[in-house]
Amino acid sequence: MSRNKRNVYTIVLIGDSQVGKTCMVNKLCYGSIPIDYEPTIEDLHTTIVLTEKVEVIDTSPDEMAQSLRKSSLKTADAVMLVYDSQNRRSTDNLFWHLEEFRSVHDWKSFQYLPAACLVVGVAKHVGPVDAGAVEDGKKFAHLWGMGHLNVRLKSISVRSAFEKCVFMIEERRDFLSSRQVQEVQHGKCCTIL
Ligand SMILES: Nc1nc2c(ncn2[C@@H]2O[C@H](COP(=O)(O)OP(=O)(O)O)[C@@H](O)[C@H]2O)c(=O)[nH]1
Numbered sequence: 001m002s003r004n005k006r007n008v009y010t011i012v013l014i015g016d017s018q019v020g021k022t023c024m025v026n027k028l029c030y031g032s033i034p035i036d037y038e039p040t041i042e043d044l045h046t047t048i049v050l051t052e053k054v055e056v057i058d059t060s061p062d063e064m065a066q067s068l069r070k071s072s073l074k075t076a077d078a079v080m081l082v083y084d085s086q087n088r089r090s091t092d093n094l095f096w097h098l099e100e101f102r103s104v105h106d107w108k109s110f111q112y113l114p115a116a117c118l119v120v121g122v123a124k125h126v127g128p129v130d131a132g133a134v135e136d137g138k139k140f141a142h143l144w145g146m147g148h149l150n151v152r153l154k155s156i157s158v159r160s161a162f163e164k165c166v167f168m169i170e171e172r173r174d175f176l177s178s179r180q181v182q183e184v185q186h187g188k189c190c191t192i193l
């Protein structure tokens with residue numbers, strides 16, 4: 001895979017409240033998790049992932065934050081759809097979150113995904129995950145051609161989700177640029193004929 005550099009990659013986290021978005025972002029950027037839960041409005045953090053400079057945008061699912069969220073989704077290179085892998089009900093709204101993301105773009109088909117998309121199941125507490133929740137999360141990701149990953153909030157696996165996003169951004173970029181080359185070649189061929 002060629003690593004075509006760009007100045008900064010933008011990763012936007014969306015999902016229900018209290019699924020662990022802010023904890024993930026804090027763990028990645030500052031190495032620790034906030035002691036108390038505080039609802040997010042919208043926060044932007046800058047950090048390095050796999051030698052790449054990354055802007056991480058932590059959103060709120062609240063109605064009041066909708067315009068902020070939508071404008072962030074427009075600029076996203078990658079979107080993380082986050083659910084709680086220990087609470088099956090947290091997968092109920094994945095489609096709603098995806099629909100909102102789709103609504104800010106002219107998304108014609110899977111091949112034209114407007115950004116790299118990763119569904120992330122977060123285990124916030126020690127103990128087993130809910131197998132049903134993980135199954136739902138995986139099925140949802142598969143249905144929409146997205147990646148899926150499980151992480152544990154209090155482990156280094158959180159970073160791996162962001163690393164996977166960076167890989168996916170670069171893969172998608174490679175795919176789009178090779179398709180563009182093919183289209184140009186095809187166009188030339190048609191002109192000659
Ligand atoms: N702040 C905080 N929340 C924790 C911790 N461990 C588990 N949680 C749970 O994680 C949830 C809050 O996560 P947060 O990342 O703020 O959710 P967000 O709304 O998706 O951003 C709450 O349900 C907490 O009970 C911890 O060490 N700190």
Ligand SMILES: [Mg+2]
Pocket residue numbers: 021022023038039040058059
């Ligand atoms: Mg939050």
